[in-house]
Amino acid sequence: MLAYLRQWTEQAGLSLHPTKTRMAHAGEAGFDFLGWHFRGRKKWPRKKSVQKLREKLRPLTKRTHGRSLRETIARVNPILRGWHGYFRESYPTGLSGPDGWLRRRLRALLRKREKRPGYGLSKADSRRWPNRWFAVQGLFSLEHGSCTYG
Numbered sequence: 001m002l003a004y005l006r007q008w009t010e011q012a013g014l015s016l017h018p019t020k021t022r023m024a025h026a027g028e029a030g031f032d033f034l035g036w037h038f039r040g041r042k043k044w045p046r047k048k049s050v051q052k053l054r055e056k057l058r059p060l061t062k063r064t065h066g067r068s069l070r071e072t073i074a075r076v077n078p079i080l081r082g083w084h085g086y087f088r089e090s091y092p093t094g095l096s097g098p099d100g101w102l103r104r105r106l107r108a109l110l111r112k113r114e115k116r117p118g119y120g121l122s123k124a125d126s127r128r129w130p131n132r133w134f135a136v137q138g139l140f141s142l143e144h145g146s147c148t149y150g
Contacts, residue, residue, distance in 0.1 A: 060072060
């Protein structure tokens, strides 16, 4: 099959990358392609895509940047909407990780403003600023595809 694909791509004026191209059983090992990880009939953002999203959001959600929460959310939402636009067909749990990570960062920011130590990882912080509270503030949810929860 691989020989056939090499011949077909060469005839089309294309080439296969020698180290990236491989045969894999999609149901067991899975494979990464165009920012996605595919396994069986499921797909979700690959780890590198999630890491790039975090790298993009990290400077906007620093605990000491001095912007209001409303302004921070306004800067973050277009990035989240664009990312959701590409990955919205993901397996449902594929988008909950980045959502939770961002809310933890925002809780840490809120906690810092109250001059409380820590990074907002406690259950008390999740009860104080639940996911619905962030939705009311206008934070876009990757998992739900809107600014509403549930």
